[in-house]
Amino acid sequence: MNFTKNAERHVYDKVRNNWIRVDELEYDNIRDELNSTSEIFYGDPNASFQGNRIKMYMPATLSVQFDYHIADWWYLNSTVIIPAKYKSPMVERPFVLSVTPRFESKFLEINVPFVLYDIKYPRIGLSIRLEGLTIGTDNLGSYTSNRDFTGSDIYISYKINLRNDGKNPYTSKGACYNNWRLELKRMHKTDF
Numbered sequence: 001m002n003f004t005k006n007a008e009r010h011v012y013d014k015v016r017n018n019w020i021r022v023d024e025l026e027y028d029n030i031r032d033e034l035n036s037t038s039e040i041f042y043g044d045p046n047a048s049f050q051g052n053r054i055k056m057y058m059p060a061t062l063s064v065q066f067d068y069h070i071a072d073w074w075y076l077n078s079t080v081i082i083p084a085k086y087k088s089p090m091v092e093r094p095f096v097l098s099v100t101p102r103f104e105s106k107f108l109e110i111n112v113p114f115v116l117y118d119i120k121y122p123r124i125g126l127s128i129r130l131e132g133l134t135i136g137t138d139n140l141g142s143y144t145s146n147r148d149f150t151g152s153d154i155y156i157s158y159k160i161n162l163r164n165d166g167k168n169p170y171t172s173k174g175a176c177y178n179n180w181r182l183e184l185k186r187m188h189k190t191d192f
Contacts, residue, residue: 003054010034010048015041057090059083075102077111094118098138107131113138132159 017040027033035045042048062082069075081096100113109129115138116122127136134157137143142152 001054001056001058004052007052007054008034009050009052009054010038011050012037012041012048017041055089057087059091059093060086061093073103073105075104076100077102109134111136115139127155132161133157134159 025033025036027036034048038048039045060083062084064080066078067075068077077098077100079096079098079100081093083093083095085092095118097116098113100111102112103110107130109127111125111127113125113127114122115125123139123141125136125138126140127134135154137152137154139151139153142149
Protein backbone atom coordinates (compact mmCIF):
# COMPACT_ATOMS: atom_id res chain seq x y z
CA MET A 1 0.00 0.00 0.00
CA ASN A 2 1.33 3.39 -0.92
CA PHE A 3 -0.39 6.52 0.40
CA THR A 4 0.82 9.79 -1.11
CA LYS A 5 -2.24 12.07 -1.06
CA ASN A 6 -3.21 13.77 2.23
CA ALA A 7 -0.87 11.43 4.13
CA GLU A 8 1.45 12.09 7.03
CA ARG A 9 3.88 9.75 8.72
CA HIS A 10 4.60 10.37 12.39
CA VAL A 11 7.12 8.32 14.33
CA TYR A 12 7.33 7.96 18.09
CA ASP A 13 10.46 5.96 18.81
CA LYS A 14 11.68 5.22 22.35
CA VAL A 15 9.59 7.96 23.92
CA ARG A 16 7.79 8.06 27.23
CA ASN A 17 6.06 10.47 29.52
CA ASN A 18 5.37 9.64 33.15
CA TRP A 19 2.19 11.65 33.50
CA ILE A 20 -0.15 12.60 30.69
CA ARG A 21 -3.44 14.12 31.80
CA VAL A 22 -5.47 12.94 28.83
CA ASP A 23 -8.72 14.19 30.35
CA GLU A 24 -7.38 17.76 30.20
CA LEU A 25 -6.38 17.62 26.52
CA GLU A 26 -8.78 19.20 24.05
CA TYR A 27 -8.69 18.55 20.32
CA ASP A 28 -10.65 20.22 17.56
CA ASN A 29 -9.01 18.22 14.78
CA ILE A 30 -6.40 15.54 14.11
CA ARG A 31 -3.71 18.18 13.43
CA ASP A 32 -4.06 19.56 16.98
CA GLU A 33 -3.88 16.05 18.40
CA LEU A 34 -0.71 15.17 16.46
CA ASN A 35 0.96 18.46 17.43
CA SER A 36 0.05 18.01 21.11
CA THR A 37 1.26 14.40 21.16
CA SER A 38 4.58 15.38 19.55
CA GLU A 39 4.93 18.26 22.04
CA ILE A 40 4.28 15.93 25.00
CA PHE A 41 6.84 13.32 23.93
CA TYR A 42 9.53 15.44 22.20
CA GLY A 43 8.96 19.01 23.40
CA ASP A 44 8.41 20.08 19.77
CA PRO A 45 5.01 19.95 17.99
CA ASN A 46 6.65 18.98 14.67
CA ALA A 47 9.32 16.52 15.85
CA SER A 48 7.25 13.38 15.21
CA PHE A 49 6.53 14.34 11.57
CA GLN A 50 8.63 12.20 9.19
CA GLY A 51 7.08 12.81 5.75
CA ASN A 52 4.05 13.06 3.48
CA ARG A 53 4.18 9.48 2.29
CA ILE A 54 3.24 6.17 3.92
CA LYS A 55 4.32 2.88 2.43
CA MET A 56 3.24 -0.39 4.00
CA TYR A 57 3.52 -3.97 2.78
CA MET A 58 0.61 -6.42 2.80
CA PRO A 59 0.71 -9.59 4.92
CA ALA A 60 2.29 -12.79 3.65
CA THR A 61 1.88 -16.28 5.10
CA LEU A 62 2.86 -19.87 4.64
CA SER A 63 -0.24 -22.03 4.94
CA VAL A 64 -0.67 -25.80 5.17
CA GLN A 65 -4.05 -27.56 5.16
CA PHE A 66 -4.86 -31.21 5.78
CA ASP A 67 -8.25 -32.88 5.40
CA TYR A 68 -8.87 -36.49 6.45
CA HIS A 69 -11.96 -38.65 5.91
CA ILE A 70 -12.44 -40.61 9.15
CA ALA A 71 -15.53 -42.70 8.36
CA ASP A 72 -18.99 -42.31 6.82
CA TRP A 73 -19.86 -38.60 7.11
CA TRP A 74 -17.07 -37.66 9.55
CA TYR A 75 -13.97 -35.66 8.59
CA LEU A 76 -11.07 -33.92 10.32
CA ASN A 77 -9.38 -30.80 9.01
CA SER A 78 -6.26 -29.06 10.26
CA THR A 79 -4.81 -25.76 9.14
CA VAL A 80 -1.58 -24.00 10.09
CA ILE A 81 -0.97 -20.39 9.06
CA ILE A 82 2.56 -19.12 9.68
CA PRO A 83 3.28 -15.40 9.19
CA ALA A 84 6.15 -14.52 6.86
CA LYS A 85 7.73 -11.10 7.39
CA TYR A 86 9.81 -9.92 4.46
CA LYS A 87 9.75 -6.11 4.69
CA SER A 88 9.06 -3.37 7.18
CA PRO A 89 6.65 -1.79 7.87
CA MET A 90 4.25 -4.61 7.17
CA VAL A 91 0.76 -5.66 8.22
CA GLU A 92 1.42 -8.95 10.00
CA ARG A 93 -1.01 -11.82 10.15
CA PRO A 94 -0.84 -13.81 13.41
CA PHE A 95 0.07 -17.47 13.73
CA VAL A 96 -3.05 -19.67 13.57
CA LEU A 97 -3.38 -23.39 14.27
CA SER A 98 -6.79 -25.02 13.90
CA VAL A 99 -8.19 -28.52 14.21
CA THR A 100 -11.76 -28.92 12.96
CA PRO A 101 -13.91 -32.04 13.27
CA ARG A 102 -16.71 -32.00 10.70
CA PHE A 103 -19.93 -33.85 9.99
CA GLU A 104 -20.79 -33.54 6.30
CA SER A 105 -23.70 -34.83 4.24
CA LYS A 106 -25.27 -33.52 1.06
CA PHE A 107 -27.71 -31.19 2.86
CA LEU A 108 -26.11 -30.65 6.29
CA GLU A 109 -22.60 -29.81 7.49
CA ILE A 110 -21.47 -28.97 11.02
CA ASN A 111 -17.92 -27.75 11.78
CA VAL A 112 -16.48 -27.18 15.26
CA PRO A 113 -13.07 -25.49 14.85
CA PHE A 114 -10.64 -25.50 17.77
CA VAL A 115 -8.29 -22.57 17.08
CA LEU A 116 -5.07 -21.43 18.72
CA TYR A 117 -4.79 -17.80 17.66
CA ASP A 118 -1.47 -15.92 17.93
CA ILE A 119 -0.01 -18.84 19.95
CA LYS A 120 -1.78 -17.67 23.13
CA TYR A 121 -5.52 -17.33 22.54
CA PRO A 122 -7.53 -20.58 22.38
CA ARG A 123 -10.90 -20.30 20.67
CA ILE A 124 -13.79 -22.58 19.77
CA GLY A 125 -16.03 -21.89 16.80
CA LEU A 126 -19.09 -23.30 15.09
CA SER A 127 -20.43 -23.28 11.55
CA ILE A 128 -23.54 -24.89 10.11
CA ARG A 129 -24.41 -25.44 6.46
CA LEU A 130 -27.97 -26.21 5.36
CA GLU A 131 -28.14 -26.88 1.61
CA GLY A 132 -26.03 -24.01 0.22
CA LEU A 133 -26.33 -21.57 3.17
CA THR A 134 -23.46 -21.49 5.68
CA ILE A 135 -23.34 -19.39 8.87
CA GLY A 136 -20.46 -19.56 11.32
CA THR A 137 -17.89 -18.00 13.61
CA ASP A 138 -14.36 -18.91 14.70
CA ASN A 139 -14.82 -17.40 18.15
CA LEU A 140 -18.01 -18.39 20.00
CA GLY A 141 -16.58 -17.00 23.24
CA SER A 142 -16.84 -13.45 21.91
CA TYR A 143 -20.65 -13.82 21.99
CA THR A 144 -20.87 -15.41 25.43
CA SER A 145 -18.23 -13.58 27.46
CA ASN A 146 -17.20 -9.95 27.88
CA ARG A 147 -13.84 -10.80 29.44
CA ASP A 148 -10.79 -9.63 27.43
CA PHE A 149 -12.96 -8.76 24.45
CA THR A 150 -10.77 -7.95 21.42
CA GLY A 151 -13.17 -8.62 18.57
CA SER A 152 -15.71 -10.92 17.06
CA ASP A 153 -16.38 -12.53 13.71
CA ILE A 154 -19.23 -14.04 11.76
CA TYR A 155 -19.31 -15.35 8.23
CA ILE A 156 -22.22 -16.08 5.94
CA SER A 157 -22.06 -17.65 2.49
CA TYR A 158 -24.41 -19.13 -0.05
CA LYS A 159 -23.23 -21.61 -2.66
CA ILE A 160 -25.08 -22.00 -5.95
CA ASN A 161 -24.26 -25.08 -8.03
CA LEU A 162 -24.49 -24.17 -11.68
CA ARG A 163 -24.73 -27.80 -12.84
CA ASN A 164 -26.52 -30.12 -10.48
CA ASP A 165 -28.70 -32.15 -12.82
CA GLY A 166 -26.93 -35.48 -12.39
CA LYS A 167 -25.91 -35.49 -16.07
CA ASN A 168 -22.22 -34.73 -15.62
CA PRO A 169 -20.40 -37.48 -17.55
CA TYR A 170 -17.29 -37.20 -15.37
CA THR A 171 -18.82 -37.89 -11.94
CA SER A 172 -18.16 -41.63 -12.25
CA LYS A 173 -14.45 -40.90 -12.75
CA GLY A 174 -14.06 -39.33 -9.30
CA ALA A 175 -13.86 -35.80 -7.93
CA CYS A 176 -10.31 -35.17 -9.11
CA TYR A 177 -10.67 -36.53 -12.64
CA ASN A 178 -9.27 -34.15 -15.24
CA ASN A 179 -11.97 -34.05 -17.90
CA TRP A 180 -9.75 -32.12 -20.30
CA ARG A 181 -7.86 -35.37 -20.95
CA LEU A 182 -11.03 -37.02 -22.24
CA GLU A 183 -11.77 -34.00 -24.42
CA LEU A 184 -8.19 -34.11 -25.76
CA LYS A 185 -8.57 -37.80 -26.66
CA ARG A 186 -11.84 -37.03 -28.47
CA MET A 187 -10.19 -34.22 -30.43
CA HIS A 188 -7.29 -36.46 -31.51
CA LYS A 189 -9.69 -39.20 -32.68
CA THR A 190 -11.64 -36.77 -34.86
CA ASP A 191 -8.50 -35.15 -36.31
CA PHE A 192 -7.24 -38.40 -37.85
